[in-house]
Amino acid sequence: MVTQIKLGDIAVDVVQKDIKNIHLSVYPPAGKVRISAPLRMDIDTIRVFAITKLGWIKHQQKKLLEQARETPREYLDRESHYVWGKRYLLKVIEQDAAPEVELKHSAMLLHIRPATSDVRKQEILDAWYREQLKEVVSALIVKWEPLMGVKVQKFFVQKMKTKWGSCSPASSSIRLNTDLAKKPPECLEYIVVHEMTHLLEHTHNNRFIILMNQFMPKWRIYKDELNKLPVRHENWAY
Numbered sequence: 001m002v003t004q005i006k007l008g009d010i011a012v013d014v015v016q017k018d019i020k021n022i023h024l025s026v027y028p029p030a031g032k033v034r035i036s037a038p039l040r041m042d043i044d045t046i047r048v049f050a051i052t053k054l055g056w057i058k059h060q061q062k063k064l065l066e067q068a069r070e071t072p073r074e075y076l077d078r079e080s081h082y083v084w085g086k087r088y089l090l091k092v093i094e095q096d097a098a099p100e101v102e103l104k105h106s107a108m109l110l111h112i113r114p115a116t117s118d119v120r121k122q123e124i125l126d127a128w129y130r131e132q133l134k135e136v137v138s139a140l141i142v143k144w145e146p147l148m149g150v151k152v153q154k155f156f157v158q159k160m161k162t163k164w165g166s167c168s169p170a171s172s173s174i175r176l177n178t179d180l181a182k183k184p185p186e187c188l189e190y191i192v193v194h195e196m197t198h199l200l201e202h203t204h205n206n207r208f209i210i211l212m213n214q215f216m217p218k219w220r221i222y223k224d225e226l227n228k229l230p231v232r233h234e235n236w237a238y
Contacts, residue, residue, distance in 0.1 A: 005047050010057065012050050016041065024053055027162055031061030063227070075121040081108050083132070085184030092121075101128040126178060130157045133181040133188075140192045148215060150199040164226065165191045167198035174198075183226060190222035 003014045012033045023036040037046050050057075073079065079090040088108035100111040101124065112121060134157050141152050153172040160166075160177040167174045174195040180188045193216050201208040212219050 003043065005043065005050065007047075007050055007054055007057075010054075010061075014043070014046055022046070022049055024050070024057075025162070026057055026060035026064065028064045031057075031064045033057055033061075073118075073122065075110070075118055075125075081125075082182040083108070083129075084181070085187075099124045101125060126159065129178050129181040133157050133176065133178060136181075136185070136188065137176060137192060140189055141196070144193060144196055144215075148193075148196055148200070150196055152196060152199070165195045167195040169199055169202055172199060186222050187226040190216060190219050190226065193219070 001015075003016075005012045005014060010033060012035055014035045014037060016037050016039050019036060019038050022038065022041065025034050025036075026032070027034065033050075035046060035050060037049075075090065075092065077090060077092055081088050081090055083103060086106075088103060088106055091107050091109050093109055093111045094114045094116075095111055096113060097111065099113065099116075100109075102109045102111075110121065110125065112124065116124075137155055137157070141155065145151055151172060152174060155173060156175045157178055158175060159179070160175070163177065164180060165174060165176045174192070176188075176191065176195070180191060194212065197208060197211050197215065200211055216222075
């Protein structure tokens with residue numbers, strides 16, 4: 001069940017469930033606020049927690065509202081698509097053969113069967129982006145494991161609406177947003193190192209920052225670069 005509390009003009013959805021710790025999230029595109037709290041925690045305690053985080057909430061909402069977003073993809077000729085931070089103009093080629101994506105100079109060639117729907121075009125491109133990302137991420141993990149003294153048991157690539165990546169220290173696994181294949185390579189490497197650092201430190205505390213400074217001294221530059229780039233258009237449903 002969802003309970004809503006008000007912090008001035010900010011509405012906060014509260015969901016209580018069988019968890020140990022309280023979690024606060026601010027979701028795109030408009031900055032919807034949600035708190036997941038343990039069943040044992042009373043609503044007044046949750047309200048006090050939310051009030052202490054009000055400055056952070058407003059900062060996150062401001063960032064989301066200022067974030068540039070792509071226009072909806074129509075998969076038409078000369079539509080802009082990005083691979084590793086470089087812009088390519090789409091060229092749709094209909095042929096009676098298996099679908100394929102290839103890059104030639106500044107063009108992205110999308111080979112599809114006649115009458116392919118826009119949904120299917122998106123699925124083909126999404127699958128292609130996933131494969132590009134998997135290949136590069138594998139090499140990055142091999143590079144950074146000995147430098148950081150950690151071992152990634154598994155990694156996953158998937159579409160993610162609210163995060164660039166996540167880490168599950170218990171299983172030594174990381175998840176990465178497919179859209180990272182569209183961003184500059186240094187941005188992807190920053191996210192990989194960020195999530196691998198969570199294998200050493202689970203939270204974003206001072207130790208985490210010290211480790212990031214040690215492994216990747218310019219990580220803040222890459223973070224800012226990534227956060228300034230447009231993110232994909234989504235039909236958001238809560």
